[in-house]
């Protein structure tokens with residue numbers, strides 16, 4: 001039996017996990033991400049943590065097949081990172097650098113894509129061939145798996161689905177600098193913005209009027225309690241989601257669309273709401289895609305990162 005590590009590098013913490021080659025997570029822990037000095041300490045810290053773990057547990061280096069790592073920025077197929085703004089990183093080959101620090105082979109990918117691979121392998125997409133993964137959090141991210149392979153793209157920015165344009169008439173800029181991106185309507189922040197705009201546009205009574213700084217969760221909760229205005233806001237969100245996923249699935253034709261991120265905590269009501277509008281916008285032959293909720297949550301990145309290494313270096 002061979003073993004390896006899956007590493008999910010975030011802006012504040014690094015999540016590390018130790019796996020066997022069947023994909024069983026045997027252990028997991030976290031270390032802080034030290035972003036001082038242009039993030040120069042991050043990879044040495046990760047290497048030290050891995051070596052420390054092997055030494056403490058008397059694990060022979062020969063039993064390690066390799067390391068996989070998900071990085072918060074674009075990474076190409078060779079492991080070249082193209083600027084991780086949160087970490088202070090420029091352009092360099094992370095796979096080569098981490099490999100020389102640890103002595104193990106390393107495979108790297110973008111964090112959202114890697115989380116998609118985790119959900120494909122052991123989570124909401126388990127058992128399928130073609131999958132779209134969408135994270136609805138502060139922003140909108142995701143990943144696309146085709147025939148078991150993750151789409152990295154030519155420049156490492158494959159599946160930046162949060163920045164597909166839904167509304168070219170938008171007057172407020174997205175974080176990326178463009179106008180009318182998916183992320184501006186379909187993220188938790190986007191739902192809060194839809195709520196604010198809708199409450200201003202109508203006089204209708206709503207429990208949401210008593211709430212300061214309405215959140216996405218407030219809107220879902222109020223709708224569940226029968227608040228008509230909250231339901232109108234959700235219908236706007238579902239319509240945007242339907243356009244977004246209808247177009248995406250017309251291109252990809254997946255078996256499953258896995259929904260993750262904070263907004264997915266709404267559960268089945270989210271799937272039911274999105275499905276109704278999805279069928280309005282998707283090409284008929286791709287309309288059989290089913291929706292599922294992500295199931296690995298914060299561990300998706302570690303699972304996917306290890307799967308990258310397993311696919312590259314496993315038997």
Ligand SMILES: [Zn+2]
Nearest residue numbers: 163174176181
């Ligand atoms: Zn954008």
